[in-house]
Amino acid sequence: MINSNENNKDEKKIVLKIFRENTAQKTDSHYDTFNVPYKKWTTVLDALLYVKSYMDPSVAIRYSCRMASCGSCGMKINGIPRLACYTKISELETSTIECEPLPNLPVIRDLVTDFSRFFNHHKNIQPYIQSKDGVDDPDTEKKTFSFYQSPDEVDKYLQFSYCIKCGLCYSACPTVGTDLKFPGPQALAQLYRYYADTRDETKNRLDIVDDRHGIWRCHFAGSCSKVCPKGVDPALGIQLLRSYMLGISKNDKKLAEKNEIQTDEESI
Amino acid sequence: MMERHRMLKESQIMKIHYITGIAAIFVVAVHILMRLIVPFGSSLEYDYIISNYKNIFYVFILESILVLISIHGFNGIRIILLV
Numbered sequence A: 001m002i003n004s005n006e007n008n009k010d011e012k013k014i015v016l017k018i019f020r021e022n023t024a025q026k027t028d029s030h031y032d033t034f035n036v037p038y039k040k041w042t043t044v045l046d047a048l049l050y051v052k053s054y055m056d057p058s059v060a061i062r063y064s065c066r067m068a069s070c071g072s073c074g075m076k077i078n079g080i081p082r083l084a085c086y087t088k089i090s091e092l093e094t095s096t097i098e099c100e101p102l103p104n105l106p107v108i109r110d111l112v113t114d115f116s117r118f119f120n121h122h123k124n125i126q127p128y129i130q131s132k133d134g135v136d137d138p139d140t141e142k143k144t145f146s147f148y149q150s151p152d153e154v155d156k157y158l159q160f161s162y163c164i165k166c167g168l169c170y171s172a173c174p175t176v177g178t179d180l181k182f183p184g185p186q187a188l189a190q191l192y193r194y195y196a197d198t199r200d201e202t203k204n205r206l207d208i209v210d211d212r213h214g215i216w217r218c219h220f221a222g223s224c225s226k227v228c229p230k231g232v233d234p235a236l237g238i239q240l241l242r243s244y245m246l247g248i249s250k251n252d253k254k255l256a257e258k259n260e261i262q263t264d265e266e267s268i
Numbered sequence B: 001m002m003e004r005h006r007m008l009k010e011s012q013i014m015k016i017h018y019i020t021g022i023a024a025i026f027v028v029a030v031h032i033l034m035r036l037i038v039p040f041g042s043s044l045e046y047d048y049i050i051s052n053y054k055n056i057f058y059v060f061i062l063e064s065i066l067v068l069i070s071i072h073g074f075n076g077i078r079i080i081l082l083v
């Protein structure tokens, strides 16, 4: 955080232009401009919090971890969807920084957007490992299993499991911009993540997105992969899914061997 | 999300879409090549045109251009109108 009283030679000033809109009060949208001091390591989130603390406490932002883990501080910074806590002012190399809410998501207030639709798409793809055990038999449901996966098997989905659900890829996707029923790159990449996981036994997982507004509406713009702060390549996940659906790739997934674990509760 | 009671799954439609698109490029290329190897003047001669239409292989190519491009094109329009 920047100390407002600190008189440091390193300290420079940046013009921060912040998008303002209050949908509850139906106010017209406009931009407010602030002159904010910053240092080499100051992030856009730090600058926004400085504005909130010393200039205008009514600026609405959403954040939590400040370390690119929770995915809540996504916003459009100088025209590109980024995490505010992961974007240093110095690396933007401009004298003005424009902060706007993420596109493709409804604005709640200022820089805060509504993620309901995004999370609904995520839920639709059943983002969890499903095992036959525990579905039909209420007794096995209580059992705990360990799974064996080779490093190669883990590699197939590992990068996709780094997703923090920040919605940057979703907001950068031109197809989402024109078709809100399209699941978006995040949900599709997560579908691949579970499809490729050898612990998952879900039948017909691919059918979930095999519809008119589903995976086939991706035009491979690739902007999702460009903006992802966690190095996930959703565009790759989508193309891999398509190759399975077209029969170009064969799903030779061998289900992971599992062993029942004796939990402490059972051994007592 | 999941749609039932449809004749074809979207993946099957898209398979047809890609196959007709690639096949259309191929037959159009053959058609253009056949036009290029015959000088323009003689390509317009009555006898030459009649002989073209008696050549089953060539007729098949011409018709398949129409069929392939129609399937591919109409599905393309459907996709555009879906949004």
Ligand code: SF4
Binding pocket: A071, A162, A163, A164, A165, A166, A167, A168, A169, A170, A185, A186, A189, A224, A227, A228, A229, A230, A231, A232, A234
């Ligand atoms: S894939 Fe990347 S950009 Fe998309 S939600 Fe996950 S972490 Fe964010």
Ligand code: FES
Binding pocket: A063, A064, A065, A066, A067, A068, A069, A070, A071, A072, A073, A074, A083, A084, A085, A086
């Ligand atoms: S505050 Fe958690 S990702 Fe930025």
